[in-house]
Structure formats: C-alpha cells, structure tokens
Amino acid sequence: MSRYRKLFLLASLAILLHGCRSGYSALKPQAPDSTCIQKLKPVATTAWYHAGVDVGGKHLSGLLLIKNMPDSARRVVFTSEAGLTFFDFEFRDGDRFLVHTIIHKMDRKPVVSTLRKDFALLLGEPFRNKTISAWRSGNEVYFGTVKNKEASYFIADANCANLQRLEMGSRRKRKVTIDFDGKDTVNVVHHTFPMKIQLLRLKKNDADR
C-alpha cells in the first residue's frame, strides 16, 4: 500500500469517527427536570402558515394549517396558495395517525412517512403522555423519547429559559432539526437528504379564524 493511500485511509477513518461522535453518543444522562419539561415541551398551537418546501432542488409552496380540534385531535392541512388541498393529516394520542386526504402525486409511502415524522416532531407528538429522559451536552439539556431506534428531542438551554430547537435522529446520526426564528418562523431541516421546510406564521388579523 502506497504512503499516500495509507494517509488517505487514515484521514477517512478520522473523518468517519468524528462524524460518529457528532451524533448523540456524547450525551450524558441526567435526572429530568419536570418543571422544565412542562415549561418547554413543544405543543401544537392552532395557526396558519405560509409554507415553502425545498426538496431535491425543487421548490413548492402553499398554506399550512395546524389546528387543535375540539375532539382533542391535531390536524395538519397543506393547500396550494390557489386553494387546492394537497394533504390533510390527523394526529391522535397513542401515536395514532390518519391521512384524511392526499393528492395522488404525493401519495407515496416515503413522502407520507417523512411528512408524518416532521410534523409529529413539530407538534410535540413524541413527548405527549410519555416518560421523558434527559441528557446534558455542554450548555444544553436534551429532553427526549426513543421509539423504534429513533430518538426525538426538545433541547433547552442550561437554565431552562428557552427552547433552543427540536431534533430527531438515530443513536449515531442527527436526521432532522427544527429551529425557530422568533415566534413566527419555523425551519425544518433534513440532514440525510436535501429537504427544507420553512413556515412563516400568518398574522392573525390577516387570516380569518
């Protein structure tokens, strides 16, 4: 094996190992603070958003409604600006999920599964009526649950003053991050394939409620 080839292999190994460490393996378990959990746990709030989705170099936009229903279900409806409904999802306690409507072009298992997980995280579904564990990493506290080898986290600063972001991933790899620019902007970023969703909350006075 040539010297350069050895160097290349060593460098690749180092990058790979560093990559593994950037997952969740460095998290240190700690006792969960129930006051902080109650304060910062994400919950669904009824609102209309203008949504932009960038996936694989394509851009799609529309209006997104998140609504808490009187029967305690949470609904997520995405329509085009001109009014056509693309999908209507329902989330219920006990990880129950129902697709009320979806247009033929989006009705693919990977599409529904990806959107379901993204919106479930945003609505705080993985944390509803679940035992939440806590871990520390630097100045941040991770609160989370694990299901089917996938962990969902909401991440607070050390003083439990603010919700920093939401994350979802496997033990080794971060897959999705949701962060918030103030109260009105939500960014959903996928790390394993090129997909971003940006939600801009529409002003209450401008939309009929």
Add this chain to the structure above:
Amino acid sequence: MPQNRFHKKLHLIAATVVLALTHTCGFAQYNGYSAIADEAAFKVRFAAEASKISSISSDFTQEKELMALTEKITSTGKFWYRKSDKIRMEYLKPFSYLIIINGDKLTIRDHDKENRVNVKSSKLFQQVNRILIDCVQGSILNSREFSSRVFESQRSWLIELTPTSKTFHELFKTIVLVVDRSSYAVDSVTMNEVAGDVTKIVFDHKKLNEPIPETVFTR
C-alpha cells in the same frame, strides 16, 4: 295482512317523496338560477362575446374553506389578463405569491424564490394553463376536460363544469363560474374539491379592455 299492506304503502309513499325531493334538488341547486333552454346557442354567444374582451385588470378576494375543520382563510390580490395568453395573479395579503402565465412560460414567485417553467414540459401545466385561458376567453364550454351545465339569472350566467378527465376528476367535484350577463367577464370562480373543501375567488373592480403594459407579464 291489512296492517302490513298499510306499512308497505307508507314506505312507498315515503320513498317517492324522497326521490321527488332529491330529483328536484338536482335541478335547483343554484339559488336564483334556472337552467338555460339552448346551451348550444349560449356556447356560441359566450365564445363570441368573451372574445371581445382584450384585457381585464381587477382586484380579487379568495376564500378557502376547510369544511371538516370549520376553518377559513381569506387572501386578496390583483389579477391581470391580456389577450390571448397572458395572465398575472398576484397574492398580496396575508402572504405574497405571484403566478405569471405568458404564452408557454409560467413563472411562480414565492418571496425570493422564483420558478420558471416551460408549460410545454408538463402535461398538467399545459392543461391548467389551457383551462385558465379558456375560462377567461369563453371557450371553456368546448373543453374536453369538462362536461358543463349552464344556468341563468337576471344578472348573470352560471356555468357548472364537471371534470371528465382523470387528472381533474381526482381533484374537483365541480368548478363553477359566474359570468356577468352584460360584459361576459367572469365574476367568480368556485372550486368544489372532492374532499368537500371549497375555494371561491371573487373578482372586483374589474376594468375591461384597458391597455396593460407588457412588463406586467414579464416581471
């Protein structure tokens, strides 16, 4: 048994009443409108009169109603049309969004993101493009994508379009156009989706046949 015969008769009467009521409803579903007698003659007149419209500029108000969720969102904007294949629809509130159709070119602008599509590259875009233009030009009644029924009131015509093609049949139950009786310009478009949701776009402050600069359809 006389008692049984009485019940059978009662059921028959009830069934007849229900049938009669539903039959009547089928023809009276648009309040204030009645079916026109000669649809073929209307088709010719509508196409001829609408073709006299060389341009339209108007405001619009769009109301999307999610029936099952009892939610409604209203958006407003500006609409421009210039004969024969240029449309600009600009949403201004509560979000900004722009669609420009200029011949075969479709431009969609969402904030700072702009998509330019050659309509010829997609059959769906071609169909949607054609329908929009057909609605404004009055040739929608000749479209193979829809079957139609036409009703009239003192002030307007009402055209009910039912999709016949698979693409639109999956999306819409009906699309209803209300056309001004004197100008033959479209007053409103109502899209009734298969899932029950309804979107109504009402065009207000219409100005017909006034010059509209080319730049409206280029940027």
